[in-house]
Amino acid sequence: MGGAKKKGLWFRYLIAVILLLIMIYPYIYMVLNSFADWDQVDKKLFPTEYSLKSYEWLLGGGEAAIPRPWLNAFFNSFIVSGASTLLMMVSAVMVAYALAKMPFKGRDTINNFILFQMFFPAIILLIPTFLLIQRIGMYDSYWGLILPKAMSLWAVFMYTNFFKAIPETFIEAAKLDGASELQIMYKIVLPMSKSITTVIFLFLFMERWTELLWDMLVAKSDNMLTLNVLLSQMFGPYGGYPGPLYAASVLLTLPIIIIFLLFAKKFQEGMQFTLK
Amino acid sequence: MSTKHGRMGWLFASPYLIYALVFFLIPLVWSLFLSFTDWNLISPTFTFVGLENYMEAFRSPGVQSAFFVTFKFLAVFVPLVVASSIIVALIVQGLPKFKGLFLIGFFLPYLASGVVSSFIVKGILSYNSPVNEFLRNSLGLDINWLGSPFAALFVVAMIIAWKFTGYYALILTSGFESIGTEIYEAAMIDGVTPWQRFWKITFPLLYPALFTVLILSIGVTFGIFTEVYQLTGGGPNFATNTWQMEIFTRAFSNLQAGYASAIAIIASVVTFISVFIIRKLLEMWGKRNGWS
Numbered sequence: 305m306g307g308a309k310k311k312g313l314w315f316r317y318l319i320a321v322i323l324l325l326i327m328i329y330p331y332i333y334m335v336l337n338s339f340a341d342w343d344q345v346d347k348k349l350f351p352t353e354y355s356l357k358s359y360e361w362l363l364g365g366g367e368a369a370i371p372r373p374w375l376n377a378f379f380n381s382f383i384v385s386g387a388s389t390l391l392m393m394v395s396a397v398m399v400a401y402a403l404a405k406m407p408f409k410g411r412d413t414i415n416n417f418i419l420f421q422m423f424f425p426a427i428i429l430l431i432p433t434f435l436l437i438q439r440i441g442m443y444d445s446y447w448g449l450i451l452p453k454a455m456s457l458w459a460v461f462m463y464t465n466f467f468k469a470i471p472e473t474f475i476e477a478a479k480l481d482g483a484s485e486l487q488i489m490y491k492i493v494l495p496m497s498k499s500i501t502t503v504i505f506l507f508l509f510m511e512r513w514t515e516l517l518w519d520m521l522v523a524k525s526d527n528m529l530t531l532n533v534l535l536s537q538m539f540g541p542y543g544g545y546p547g548p549l550y551a552a553s554v555l556l557t558l559p560i561i562i563i564f565l566l567f568a569k570k571f572q573e574g575m576q577f578t579l580k
Numbered sequence: 581m582s583t584k585h586g587r588m589g590w591l592f593a594s595p596y597l598i599y600a601l602v603f604f605l606i607p608l609v610w611s612l613f614l615s616f617t618d619w620n621l622i623s624p625t626f627t628f629v630g631l632e633n634y635m636e637a638f639r640s641p642g643v644q645s646a647f648f649v650t651f652k653f654l655a656v657f658v659p660l661v662v663a664s665s666i667i668v669a670l671i672v673q674g675l676p677k678f679k680g681l682f683l684i685g686f687f688l689p690y691l692a693s694g695v696v697s698s699f700i701v702k703g704i705l706s707y708n709s710p711v712n713e714f715l716r717n718s719l720g721l722d723i724n725w726l727g728s729p730f731a732a733l734f735v736v737a738m739i740i741a742w743k744f745t746g747y748y749a750l751i752l753t754s755g756f757e758s759i760g761t762e763i764y765e766a767a768m769i770d771g772v773t774p775w776q777r778f779w780k781i782t783f784p785l786l787y788p789a790l791f792t793v794l795i796l797s798i799g800v801t802f803g804i805f806t807e808v809y810q811l812t813g814g815g816p817n818f819a820t821n822t823w824q825m826e827i828f829t830r831a832f833s834n835l836q837a838g839y840a841s842a843i844a845i846i847a848s849v850v851t852f853i854s855v856f857i858i859r860k861l862l863e864m865w866g867k868r869n870g871w872s
Contacts, residue, residue, distance in 0.1 A: 313676070320671050324685045327668075327746065330700045331688065337703065346703040349710045395595040408589030414596065421604055425802070425848040427824060431614065431831050431841050432607035455599040485588055514693035516806045517824070521832065536695045536810060546703060553696040560691045568684045579754040579789075 334557070338550035345546045358547035362555075372534060373526050378555060381531040384449045384519070385512040391454035392508050393501070400463030401489050405475060415464075422457045434521050448522040449530070453512060459504050462578065466500050467493060502567050503574035513560050531556045614841035621837040633842035643843055645818035646826040647850060649733070653801045653822070657737040661797050662790070664741060665748035672749065673756045683753060686746030694806030697739050702726075702811060705735065726812055729819030736807045736820055744800065748793045755789025756782075787871035791862060798858055802851045823847040 325332075333349075338358050340351035365371025402408070403415055433452050442448035470493060478488045494501070519530045529537070535552050542549050564571070590597075615633055619626035637643045672682045689697075704711055705725040715721040726732050759782070767777055783790075805824035808814060814821035814829065827847065831840035 316671065316674055320675060320682055323668065323671060324682060327686055327742070328688055330692075330697065330704070330742070333704065334696070334700050346706050346709050395599070398592045399596040402589045402592035406589040406592060408586040411589060411593075414593055417600065418596065421600065423852070424604075425851040427803075427827060427851070428611050428844045428848040429604065429607040430827065431837055431844060432610035433603060435610065435837075436602070436607060452603055455595065455603075460596065485592070510691055514691075514695075516693070516695055516809070517828065532693055532695050535693075535699070539695075539699065539810060549699055550703075553699055556693055556696055557691065561688065564688075564691055565684075569680075572680055572683070575750060576754060579751055579792075 331557070334550055334553050338547065338554045340547065340550075342545075342547050345550065358551040361545070362548040362551045372538065373529065374531075374534065374552060374555065376527055377529045377531045377534040380446075380523075380527075380529060381513065381556075382559075384446060384530055385509055387446070387450045388453045388512045389505065389509045391450065392456040392459055392512075393505060395455045396459035396463050396504070397489065397494065399460050400467055401485075401493060403460070403464045404467035405470075405493070406485070418457055418460060422461065430517075430521075437522060443522060444524040444528050445522075446528075449519055449528075453515070453518065456508055459508060462500065462504055463497070466497055466577075470496055499570055499574035500577060501574075502570040503578055506564060506567055506571055509563065510560060611841050611844060614838050615845050616842075617838040619838040621831065621835040626838065629838070633839045634846070636839065637843050637846055641818060642814075642821060642826045642830070643846065645814075645821045646823045646843075646847070649819070649821050650802060650823060650850075650854075652733055653737060653804060654798065656734060657740055657801055658794065658797050660737055661741040661744050661748060662793060664745045665752055665793060666790075668745055668749035669752035669756060673753060679753075683746070683750055686749055688746065689743050690747045692743055694739075694743075695810055697743065698807050698810035701735065701739055727816055729816055732812050732816060732820050736804070736811060739807050740800065740804065744797065748796070751793055751796075752786065752789050755786045759785045784869070784871045787866055791866060794862060795859065798855060802855065823851070 336351055337345050339354045339356070340348075340358075341353035341355050342357060344351040344353055362374055403411060403418075437443055437448045437452065442451065474492055474496075475488055478492055483491070514532065516532050516536060519533050520536065523529050523533050531552070535549065535556060538549060538552070616628055616630060617626045618629045618633075668686055672679055672686070675682065703709065706712070712723070715723060723731060725735055763781060763785075764777070767781055772780070803824060804822045805828070808820050808822055808825050809828070812820045814825040823843075827840050827844050830836050830843060834840075
């Protein structure tokens with residue numbers, strides 16, 4: 305290690321840190337403004353006066369004509385995203401296991417059809433899916449928010465590729481011991497797929513948590529709104545009160561960041577695998 | 581044995597079969613059917629209008645703008661996000677320690693909801709914000725960010741590029757890792773300039789990962805909705821009117837369900853063909869230069 309090389313390295317780290325700060329600055333801005341005194345919101349890069357007023361206002365209703373159900377929306381987001389993600393994971397594992405490890409007649413047809421559907425622009429389905437949900441009485445209900453998003457073809461695709469790489473010998477051995485397909489899937493295949501499961505879970509949860517278009521169409525009544533939809537609706541009416549909206553943004557962003565950071569290490573391991 | 585397997589196989593695949601029927605095939609047929617009617621989403625009656633919706637759609641400024649806006653987004657957003665993710669990947673790549681930590685940090689914007697990032701950017705760009713104060717007082721620039729066509733498109737492209745940069749940098753970094761250090765050392769001995777090194781060694785070896793990033797970002801471009809809905813509503817003067825925005829407005833604001841279905845079908849066909857052609861061109865370009 306020569307002196308020049310060391311210097312170059314320091315410089316590299318400096319650039320990396322500056323770049324990272326620029327990239328996460330919008331988050332910093334959001335958090336600072338949610339705690340900022342109201343007459344400083346959106347006026348300074350770094351506010352100087354702080355208070356909890358925005359949070360009190362948001363969760364207590366403040367002087368708003370109609371207090372909005374922020375906390376309720378927060379729980380709705382959790383229930384909907386959690387249930388949706390769980391269903392997507394379970395269905396993906398089952399279907400992928402069948403496609404990767406169970407030779408049966410018609411498997412290739414299903415496989416090709418999944419690929420066909422994956423490349424199909426989803427926008428075409430929006431209106432009739434909405435009508436379908438309406439006709440079967442799921443409009444403005446948890447089911448309407450969850451069921452159309454209960455399956456992810458991307459997850460099926462990822463799992464299928466991963467399961468294909470698991471050697472048959474493991475499965476053959478378990479079969480000789482008299483294990484059923486379900487047991488093999490649950491006790492052998494799934495424990496081997498921990499890191500990729502983390503990656504798939506995080507991506508699916510993130511995507512579901514930040515979905516706006518579908519939730520906006522289906523959730524109508526106050527007690528059904530998800531956090532994203534409520535925040536979106538309040539854009540205009542709360543325009544004069546940016547502080548509380550920053551607080552709501554923190555409420556919407558913090559959980560997902562915490563979840564991501566909890567799994568970050570596993571996520572990176574899994575990503576290494578998925579990108580190869 | 582095979583029949584037993586067969587039944588189990590179908591059973592395990594059944595979630596997909598049910599899902600594909602209920603949420604893909606039925607809506608698909610329904611969509612086609614609706615596109616030939618004048619149904620308004622509410623009334624119990626409708627009439628068949630043949631190809632009228634399609635004729636109408638091709639003439640409407642909304643559909644025409646959606647077609648061109650998508651390509652404008654391609655021209656602005658894709659280079660933006662590819663360039664920024666290459667820069668991030670290049671910088672993080674050379675770090676002996678904390679590389680993983682930096683990558684995690686750069687990935688964080690991906691977690692932002694479009695509603696949240698739109699709101700933050702609206703605040704950062706509001707009239708009295710520090711950014712605009714600085715531009716006005718120091719440079720004499722008074723930019724109406726969301727009021728002028730190109731600026732609005734650029735702001736939306738920026739927000740989405742911000743979101744995806746870290747994610748794509750992660751993909752590119754794994755591409756970098758497949759490049760051995762020996763090749764660089766050999767180049768050093770041969771006295772290659774950094775510029776040559778990037779274009780002659782790094783870029784070609786990175787191309788497979790870059791191809792993935794290009795395909796992903798093109799896919800993102802054809803699905804832009806949230807940021808546009810939140811910030812511009814497709815305006816000013818249709819300058820940011822994407823396919824999703826146009827369909828949403830037609831179907832759920834104007835209640836023209838039949839007409840919007842026709843637009844959705846046009847949008848799908850245009851998207852499918854465009855992505856297919858771009859993909860083929862990229863593959864040809866990569867092959868011709870011997871990168872892939």
